[in-house]
Amino acid sequence: MKLDELLNRIPVSEIIGDKNQEISEMTFDSRQAVEQGLYVAIKGTVSDGHDFINSAIEKGAKVIVCENIPTDIKDEITYIKVKDAAKTLGHVASNFYGNPSSKLHLIGITGTNGKTSTTTLLFDIFKMLGFKCALISTVEYRIDEEVIPSTHTTPDVIRLNQILAKAVSKGCEYAFMEVSSHGIHQQRTEGLQFKIAGFTNITHDHLDYHKTFEEYLKTKKRFFDDLSSDAVAITNVDDKNGNIMLQNTKASKKTYALKTMSDFHGKITEVDFNGMLLNFNGKEFWTTLTGKFNAYNLLLAYAVAIECGFHEDDILPTISKLKRVKGRFETLKSDGGIFFVVDYAHTPDALENVLDSINEIRTKNERLITVFGCGGDRDKTKRPEMGKIATKKSTLAIITSDNPRSEDPAQIIKDIEAGVEPQFYSKYTSIPDRREAIKMAIKFAEPKDIIVVAGKGHETYQEINGVKHHFDDQETIIELARLMSK
Numbered sequence: 001m002k003l004d005e006l007l008n009r010i011p012v013s014e015i016i017g018d019k020n021q022e023i024s025e026m027t028f029d030s031r032q033a034v035e036q037g038l039y040v041a042i043k044g045t046v047s048d049g050h051d052f053i054n055s056a057i058e059k060g061a062k063v064i065v066c067e068n069i070p071t072d073i074k075d076e077i078t079y080i081k082v083k084d085a086a087k088t089l090g091h092v093a094s095n096f097y098g099n100p101s102s103k104l105h106l107i108g109i110t111g112t113n114g115k116t117s118t119t120t121l122l123f124d125i126f127k128m129l130g131f132k133c134a135l136i137s138t139v140e141y142r143i144d145e146e147v148i149p150s151t152h153t154t155p156d157v158i159r160l161n162q163i164l165a166k167a168v169s170k171g172c173e174y175a176f177m178e179v180s181s182h183g184i185h186q187q188r189t190e191g192l193q194f195k196i197a198g199f200t201n202i203t204h205d206h207l208d209y210h211k212t213f214e215e216y217l218k219t220k221k222r223f224f225d226d227l228s229s230d231a232v233a234i235t236n237v238d239d240k241n242g243n244i245m246l247q248n249t250k251a252s253k254k255t256y257a258l259k260t261m262s263d264f265h266g267k268i269t270e271v272d273f274n275g276m277l278l279n280f281n282g283k284e285f286w287t288t289l290t291g292k293f294n295a296y297n298l299l300l301a302y303a304v305a306i307e308c309g310f311h312e313d314d315i316l317p318t319i320s321k322l323k324r325v326k327g328r329f330e331t332l333k334s335d336g337g338i339f340f341v342v343d344y345a346h347t348p349d350a351l352e353n354v355l356d357s358i359n360e361i362r363t364k365n366e367r368l369i370t371v372f373g374c375g376g377d378r379d380k381t382k383r384p385e386m387g388k389i390a391t392k393k394s395t396l397a398i399i400t401s402d403n404p405r406s407e408d409p410a411q412i413i414k415d416i417e418a419g420v421e422p423q424f425y426s427k428y429t430s431i432p433d434r435r436e437a438i439k440m441a442i443k444f445a446e447p448k449d450i451i452v453v454a455g456k457g458h459e460t461y462q463e464i465n466g467v468k469h470h471f472d473d474q475e476t477i478i479e480l481a482r483l484m485s486k
């Protein structure tokens with residue numbers, strides 16, 4: 001593609017060199033630069049891409065997009081000065097891949113919890129309705145039947161455009177993607193044309209990155225601020241910050257809620273471990289998904305489908321057929337009659353929701369045992385909060401490891417323990433080895449007791465010191481429950 005075509009409608013401050021270069025590929029990583037390529041220099045959290053301009057040139061890059069033109073300008077290289085290189089990258093990537101987001105219906109879901117669940121439910125609904133779709137999520141990326149391993153919840157904007165372009169070429173009409181706060185902050189969605197944006201909720205997470213809750217909130221809001229006037233913004237008004245998302249958006253505004261007056265209103269009529277009887281805008285239906293948070297996720301998915309132009313008579317029977325999402329409130333029962341819930345709750349709010357959902361369903365004759373930990377090299381402030389919630393809401397909490405990464409597992413556990421209130425000191429024990437912790441829970445449990453194993457959900461590894469060891473909560477439960485019932 002010709003450079004001037006690539007720069008179509010992109011504001012630039014200065015160009016030095018040939019504007020007619022032919023571009024073979026584009027990248028923001030000098031290590032990936034190729035002959036006749038374009039390199040965008042971005043300031044990151046660790047290093048500054050401007051320091052790697054010459055290494056990109058050594059690897060063959062002929063066009064450099066940067067915020068500061070280097071002093072040692074090289075012949076045959078075109079330098080393009082822009083105000084914001086990360087922002088420019090998004091628009092260049094869209095142009096390079098033929099603006100795929102404008103050729104399908106792109107739906108983005110943001111919020112602290114519920115993004116994977118809601119996007120996956122939407123993918124499944126639209127697939128059942130007969131459409132080819134794409135999914136970009138924490139668990140996996142999908143282009144119709146093709147599954148691509150996921151590296152980020154929201155990948156970088158080049159990858160995003162590559163996936164969307166492939167989806168378009170394969171005939172996908174819808175793409176559902178998670179929009180993480182890191183993704184918004186690092187402008188990974190810049191230049192994408194969203195048809196619908198959905199907000200789930202906002203609670204405590206990622207403060208290691210965003211520093212304050214206000215900054216975190218502002219970042220989420222930016223996603224809605226950047227929508228165009230032909231987009232639709234759908235927010236959860238039961239969340240106290242739900243309306244903030246709509247404050248400055250040009251998109252048409254829609255609301256959903258279980259408790260507050262809203263355009264899409266839901267009610268849980270009945271709930272147990274097998275599912276829920278729900279009522280959406282006056283129409284009742286059964287779902288095998290369970291727990292209040294799943295009612296929210298289904299309601300948002302329903303709202304998106306209606307805003308896409310479908311009729312409730314087509315959507316509700318489809319929702320009724322949905323299966324649970326991998327690692328999200330997945331239930332198992334051992335031969336010995338112990339009940340297990342595997343859930344990806346890794347934030348205080350998610351853990352509280354899962355335990356509340358179970359407490360709402362259980363008769364209180366059974367005991368509730370919670371096995372959980374907190375990730376290393378991640379927001380430390382959530383640790384004591386999760387310790388407090390787990391001990392308060394369970395009969396017994398077993399604190400263990402969940403991807404300690406470069407941190408000392410014993411220290412992470414101490415940080416969690418620090419949040420336990422004195423009256424609950426007798427309600428927990430700590431076992432750093434996750435397998436041993438699950439084993440202890442099974443030993444302690446009697447028939448009908450409920451064991452929640454939280455934090456890892458679909459993950460199949462335990463990351464210790466940069467090494468990912470195979471570990472799967474569900475697999476471990478099945479293996480131990482069988483061994484121990486012998």
Ligand SMILES: CC(=O)N[C@H]1[C@@H](OP(=O)(O)OP(=O)(O)OC[C@H]2O[C@@H](n3ccc(=O)[nH]c3=O)[C@H](O)[C@@H]2O)O[C@H](CO)[C@@H](O)[C@@H]1O[C@H](C)C(=O)N[C@@H](C)C(=O)N[C@H](CCC(=O)O)C(=O)O
Pocket residue numbers: 028029030031041042043044045046047048049050052138151152153154155156180181182183186
């Ligand atoms: C903290 C963070 O988000 N970092 C992301 C960021 O990297 P960075 O800012 O640290 O990059 P850097 O190392 O400072 O480099 C700056 C620039 O110089 C370039 N460079 C660097 C070295 C070199 O030799 N040559 C070169 O050109 C880099 O390519 C980059 O463009 O930009 C990279 C490219 O897009 C991301 O891969 C990387 O994600 C890291 C791996 C990561 O772990 N991110 C997690 C925290 C994340 O993004 N999570 C969210 C949310 C999770 C959720 O809640 O579900 C997600 O969306 O996945």
Ligand SMILES: Nc1ncnc2c1ncn2[C@@H]1O[C@H](COP(=O)(O)OP(=O)(O)OP(=O)(O)O)[C@@H](O)[C@H]1O
Pocket residue numbers: 111112113114115116117118138153178180200201293294296297327328329343344345346349350351353354457
């Ligand atoms: N709507 C919701 N409200 C509150 N909690 C939820 C909601 N949906 C799911 N959860 C809880 O949060 C956990 C994570 O859900 P999910 O993976 O869908 O969220 P996510 O936003 O994709 O998270 P991540 O930021 O890690 O990608 C679930 O396992 C469940 O415990």
Ligand SMILES: N[C@H](CCC[C@H](N)C(=O)O)C(=O)O
Pocket residue numbers: 346374375376378402403455456459
């Ligand atoms: N997207 C989240 C997932 C956390 C999952 C939990 N198992 C952990 O490793 O902390 C993060 O990377 O912070």
Ligand SMILES: [Mg+2]
Pocket residue numbers: 115116117137138139153178
């Ligand atoms: Mg996710």
